[in-house]
Amino acid sequence: MAILPYVIVVLKMLLFSRLSSAIDTISKSQPLQDDGRTTLVSKDGTFELGFFSPGSSKNRYIGIWYKNIQPRAVVWVANREIPVKDNSGMLTINTEGHLGLLDRNETIIWVANSSTKALTPIVQLLGSGNLILRDEKDQNPQNYLWQSFDYPSDTILPGMKLGWDLRTGLNRRIIAWKNWDDPSPGDFTGQLMVHDFPEVVVWKGRTKYLRSGPWDGQQFSGTSLATDGSPFVSVLVSNKYEVYYTFNTKIESFLARSVFNQSTYTVELIWKKDDQRWKNWSISPKDNCDTYNLCGPNGNCVIGGAPICQCLRGFTPKSPNNWDALDWSEGCVRSESWSCKVKNKDGFLKMTGLKLPETTHTWVDASMTLEECKAKCIENCSCTAYSNSDTVSSRGCAIWFGALIDIREVSLNADLDLYIRLAASETAEVRDGGRNNTKVIVVLATIVFAFVIVIIFLCIYKTRRKYREGNDVEESKRDMEIPFYNYVVIVTATNNFSIDKKLGQGGFGPVYKGTLADGQEIAVKRLSKTSHQGMKEFKNEVILCFKLQHQNLVKVLGCCIKGEEKMLIYEYMSNKSLDSWIFGSITQRNTLDWSKRFQIICGIVRGLLYLHQDSRLKIIHRDLKASNVLLDNEMNPKISDFGLARIFGGGQIEENTNKVVGTYGYMAPEYAYNGIFSIKSDVFSFGILLLETVSGMKSRGLSYPNQCLNLIGHVWRLWKESMPLKLIDACLEDSFIVSEALRCIHISLLCVQHHPDDRPNMASVVMMLSNESDLPQPKEPAFLLERSPGRQESAQNNHISSSINEMSFTELDAR
Template structure:
């Protein structure tokens, strides 16, 4: 009797295998790694274990003779050996275990009363209630379609669920046999007007261009195809791309391969191959921003880069050498105040990068033109939807330089480029401009060579007659180049000394490179270490910034400002010599997982306070009121004691005693740190630096950058994420997990609150740096409540306000576009 009872108990508690060929896995079953598989009802897909030395659970085509895996569960955690199993718990959690019953992968889903896992005939592996036959994705507690690997199948979504924060993107396999994620990712970027990008780590390599109602602007070959249709949806809840197949015999998939190429593959049964129906990038002009800002790329021309109408190369010498990365600049500045600007149509182009654009689907194209003309920052506009008869509808408007433009022989779209009145009558054909650019570049090079020759001859004669060496005083040279040359008591280093100190600018001495140029480590004598900033001939900064930094920093003395030891001006060389900072820049540690452990909470707090005191000195306590204009983690240097030093004053501006703000047409700085009023309208003040400081505080506390796509949050930038957590009372979740729990949470929360107060949208709501310093040492409960930050990337989950004024500024618009198109 006892033996019979034990046998019944054993059978009732042991997991059994699913029926061979079944499509459902129940809580009392397990799928083991001995050839067992699930097969979808129609026999299209199969789920089971695969791999050689390392084993994975995956889904592959059942009817395709060449095993083609389209989804992998444990791509980051393979099993060694062939004793793994897949099971579903009674609460609906899927679990993969190894031979030691150790969990190597599990799904996270909402709890169900009677869960089952089912492999659907579209390739989706889902967890649902037993007895439910609904195919509505919203009824699934979990689905593999929400976690793609390298493949997009018909009906899958590539993009964002803005409500839940789910970001579905494709990441290539590391190799044919290793499904681990590689550096190549394809994802929807919802900053500005949404488009899809290919990424190599943090570098964007190709983009689709925005959806224009018929196709993606950067894929002109998308045509009507009866077997295939596309869907691109943008609304308050979702932003995603999908495709659908209308012929069951037509087997196709979209992938990102190990080389960083996105491909549409079609199965050819007769040949037993996957045929590349379409792929990107295809040519030189598909590379993101191949021709720099305001440049236009044409693969059928030589050279491939030219300037837009009304623009000329920023660096003609580099363009002559086929290096167009500097891009182009305007021939004539815009004249917004007098209303004389106009537009010229550039036809057949891939629309510029829309990451910083603004879209409004309710406007007509004429209304779009009017809005652009009344906005002094607007540089171009285009129709958002060209499927509407005539010129199209909707409005995309750019307020920054235009990047990643290219022309097509067939296809493309019309772009309306804003020009000054003086440039409106010139030829707008890119090929014609390219010929003009070539002529200008050749002439510029010839003139430069002649001028250089004449200068050298005159200088040689002058040296012979006066016996003067090549090293002249700083004040004399500064006056000769248009500076004031007053009150600058700064040592002038000989070029030979700097060459010796840096081992002739050896690559081993190079610390890095910024907008000014390369930075080298050197030694003066045996003990004094220095950092040498060498102005590059191709630098985005130039002589004006060099003068500005020398004149400003030579007069500033504060423990939280980097110390300038001297400069070197000899021949064509211009260098600044600083005290050496052993711990380099803040960003090199803060955003490096291997080094961030050096930053415990006390160190982070001291860095925050040190930056605040340095800015307070610039704004209030120094001889001049100075606006830095480029506050960022990369410009905060750390000495041997981790004391922060504000550096890089090339973009700084001096304010008079009665000045509170100023306006500029040349917006400089770093995206992600600039305040809204500065980035959009060129208005800067002490509150611009306060905004940048607030971004820095949030970055230091969280260990996250404000820029970039965040796979776990719909807000896409740190400000939006912090604001969302603040409103939900979950602010503590923002604190960097790498610090553990051994720190005063109240102090961290106070810093977050101060950071949010500093990044508020309206300048007048932000505190001064004097107030910020006081707040950092005050009781957090006594601080005012922050309002919504500027530049929150999405609005859906962050803000429910639907006022017309706010809707107009939302980058992700409430539109849903479905078109039947082929690629």
């Protein structure tokens, strides 16, 4: 495009006064200059457009962000790939009616081409966050000449479309920033895949990383969020003209955005205007099972399963040896071939609550009933499964061909059924033929007998429960010797457990912020009714937490019991959890300088030492991680969430459990593989947490240099190559104390030794941190995912049962 039209505009600009900072439009005669003062502001004051420099970068970009929200939350960037190198940038409309960005030399940095011209074009920033080019006299959205909503950056706003315009071939997709300082396109891309059964897929380069599951009529099937009570309305539109996903908010006081970045991938956030803060609504990936095709073809990922990957019924591991070694990539194969078209030979297994398989090879007919869908599948020997394509109307037919890829359990999708084709021997109970009459009689008799027993049991139980309920709370008060809060007081304090009061969500239930009548702020852990924690277990946890009084442990203020409702009341931690700082924005990570990080490390050590040695009870936490370390208003660390903690008696050294619970990336090997835990299990977790605090890197889930698949492998490689200081968080620059940083890295490697006996106890860690004495040399640590040549590693049958016990108050801050 010729430069001359822009030069003409530059000359015209000299004849007009500068823009007012309160307007929402620019015209040919009024361009927007990078003068540090002038911006466009939407009429409702929600969004602002102007020049900015992200993070510590000096490059200049044109972007849109939420006005008056700090830190700045950028939602769109025009010139992502080509920044302006100084403050000479100018956003203008040329004589041909195109919107463009020029630099000092009138070089075109970025241009928004439009196929249609207008007599009097203007650019306007709308209250939706959409930047539009239109004719000054035409406000019809159908006639916009160009709009930023058609070219997303890393954020989807309410009303914005993610998907395709089939008439023009326009693909509206989101691409993560390269990093916090650089908005240029990174490795991760999210887009709607236009199959017969649309779904969103996240790519890392050219590799599939994450999949939403197909749209089931009200949400994507891989979503574990209940639609009831959600502040969002989600819609998928699919017709001959376009296929796209969009969402809006139900509550006017909420702002929302769906962000895509290099550390958390996709995140939906909500912000209450009178509360001045962002909060997580949903995060993907939320656990290991969200990893694309983790369990291979025909495998099902089950959080809490042992192992986490399980073959679907009627299938067996393709490579049993690899499967037992926790390598599930080859997946599963059929244990018996089906007959295909032979009457009454093949059957279907109904599975409920799944993320439906990948839809690359599917066929969909929206008008079919489920029975017609089944008949269609039986007719085709390549059909492996079928389902309704719309759970809202219970109609529509979706048929899968070939292997079933990337399945996982999603507990809240109870209305979503998948019918998997199996041989008759595997699905005798669902054959079309009748059953043997004798078997029917035996089964019915058994059912009737069991029913009678259940009725008798329920009558006895109901009578006893009715007696107990009246005395339960008072008895608990006497037994537990802990302050009890009135249920009405807690409901009032949390505004009836309002969504805008929600701080986090874990495996044991949600956590809410509350304010008592006297102004005291509290955190309320509301135990989920599905957490399987009875009154006895609840009492044990309350008593345990209440007896543990230390400056580096979160203080339990009391509890509340009302019928089936059980709640723990904690002191409120205003600075949330450690992970939100060390993995947060550049601003937050810069704020957490070395002295604060070292102070936090020492505080965690003191808290663990108290649990292991100084308290009346020897406590093993079993779930120490960054999200379970909370920070008060002076950034003092406090260990939280003792839902998985265990008490050791007298001289007890270790214990074995058949159910391994905790968080991937922090588990000691003897615990993850064999279920053996001790104080040294916590020491291992502390070692991981220490590495994360020093480096600002997550223990797992990211890619590290030199093909290391986790943080330990990365650190060990740097240690062996005598370059440990490369591990230090770049945000710390030269502000850290070298000797302290090196000692922390050294101690962390000692804490993550493979054998528990090689790890120090917390008393030794205190000594190591507080003096300059020589430290023993670490051996090769545990959980190196890159194996040495010729070395065999075996895993026991007692595999990991991962927990999503996230009693954290984590917030993801805006950019």
